[in-house]
Amino acid sequence: MDVSFFRGEQVRLRAMEPEDLEVLYDMENDPETWDVTNFMVPYSKYVLRQYIENSQCDMFADKQLRMMIVRCADEEVVGTIDICDFEPMHARGEVGIAIRKMYRKNGYASEALELLCHYVFSFLFFNQLTVHIPTDNEASIRLFRSCGFESCGLLKAWWRVGGCFKDVVLMQRLRDPSSV
Numbered sequence: 612m613d614v615s616f617f618r619g620e621q622v623r624l625r626a627m628e629p630e631d632l633e634v635l636y637d638m639e640n641d642p643e644t645w646d647v648t649n650f651m652v653p654y655s656k657y658v659l660r661q662y663i664e665n666s667q668c669d670m671f672a673d674k675q676l677r678m679m680i681v682r683c684a685d686e687e688v689v690g691t692i693d694i695c696d697f698e699p700m701h702a703r704g705e706v707g708i709a710i711r712k713m714y715r716k717n718g719y720a721s722e723a724l725e726l727l728c729h730y731v732f733s734f735l736f737f738n739q740l741t742v743h744i745p746t747d748n749e750a751s752i753r754l755f756r757s758c759g760f761e762s763c764g765l766l767k768a769w770w771r772v773g774g775c776f777k778d779v780v781l782m783q784r785l786r787d788p789s790s791v
Contacts, residue, residue: 616730617678619722624678624692624730627663631679634688635659638709670697670704670735680710680723689714692723694731694740702738704731708754724758732786741783745770752780760784 617624627635640653670676674697680690690710697704706727710720731737742760744751760782768776 616734617726618683619726621683621717622680622689622719622722622726623683624723624726625681627666627677627679629660629663631688632656632660632663634679634711635663635691638691638711670694671699675704678727680708680719682714682719687714689717689719690723692727694727702736704737704740706740706742720754721757724754728758728784737786739783739785741781743769743779743781745772746778746780752782755782755784758784 636654636656636659639659666673666677675693675695676697677691677693679688680692681687682689688711690708692709693707694704695707706724708720708724728740731740740760742755743766744755746752746765761784762780763783764781766779766781769779770777
């Protein structure tokens, strides 16, 4: 397989390893991210360990893919990038990305997203990727726009956050037929 699918200038993408348990534990149990993960209680290390051990890293088997975003300079895990709601028949999935607070605003997210898009469109022949983003998350909207995603809908009062409902913009990126 072409390793350039998974290696950029600053970051590379790789499968989860048992050594990622502590990083995943910290990221998944950060209440600030629960509004976009649809999870409202902490994960135990036991549950996360089972998740890592049972993941086949095969989207067709798992119906999802989680990859670690690793900084090339020092092998530090800076975040995760996911495809969930994978629909093989329709060649689509939903993308999610999380960068640890101390590593934000360094271009890691955009490079990781471009690597993922290149992989799913050029190798897996996805037709499209989608993402749901709260309308007040301007940084995420800019990130996805910069990577070729376009707004295609507004979902009113879609996510409940802290007792209030937030509107969510639905964005998608279609595969460019000329790039295949």
